[in-house]
């Protein structure tokens with residue numbers, strides 16, 4: 179098929195067979211699996227997924243590619259045309275759990291991750307390609323500059339490991355950066371206790387809002403400051419002079435609990 183890759187849709191098509199093999203191996207497919215693929219493009223992953231799974235949904239935004247995908251007449255394949263960020267995943271994925279496999283367009287990877295977090299109950303495993311820098315952030319441990327909002331929010335719910343490092347030449351056209359394939363395994367229960375998930379997310383975002391600042395200042399800047407904050411945090415073993423990037427997941431859990439007691443949950 180003659181298709182001119184479109185930059186606006188982040189079209190870097192995989193052409194390295196070893197990388198495709200590595201993605202499929204990480205997905206650990208079983209015949210009864212139901213899978214969602216976001217951004218099938220020319221279908222290199224789709225064609226490898228199809229014979230191995232019970233059900234495959236693909237979501238592709240580029241109408242020029244849809245005809246080629248629909249030409250694969252497998253009865254267990256459903257092609258959804260549209261923006262994966264806008265489509266209603268609950269309506270499409272009616273028989274969870276699903277595995278999610280995607281060579282994601284880099285420009286929407288954070289937004290997709292937030293949508294995945296909102297729909298994590300639908301998924302048992304995710305195998306996703308990211309720009310290497312984003313992959314590093316997702317796997318990062320506390321203490322370094324890679325550790326941030328997405329590291330915390332995703333690591334609470336998933337075991338995340340990098341399975342492949344991918345050079346630009348694996349794609350056509352080659353992107354300017356290296357990429358990483360990450361495998362997310364859904365945990366049976368979150369790593370920490372979270373009473374109110376929306377508030378937990380708000381806490382983490384506020385704490386990292388101004389990452390060079392101390393917790394005391396960044397929380398105040400994010401509307402989560404209150405009189406007595408320093409003492410309240412000290413009581414749960416957190417020094418308000420620390421920066422967000424030094425806090426473990428457990429400490430973020432305790433931080434959110436303390437703030438929830440003192441700040442209105444709006």
Ligand SMILES: C[S@@+](CC[C@H](N)C(=O)[O-])C[C@H]1O[C@@H](n2cnc3c(N)ncnc32)[C@H](O)[C@@H]1O
Pocket residue numbers: 187188189190191192193216217218219220221222223237238239240243260261262263280281282283284286
């Ligand atoms: C990096 S390419 C990967 C294509 C193919 N899976 C492969 O590995 O060669 C990203 C694909 O996602 C599609 N895409 C981009 N934005 C999208 C969106 N918001 N929703 C669904 N698909 C999207 C692009 O058109 C493209 O086919």
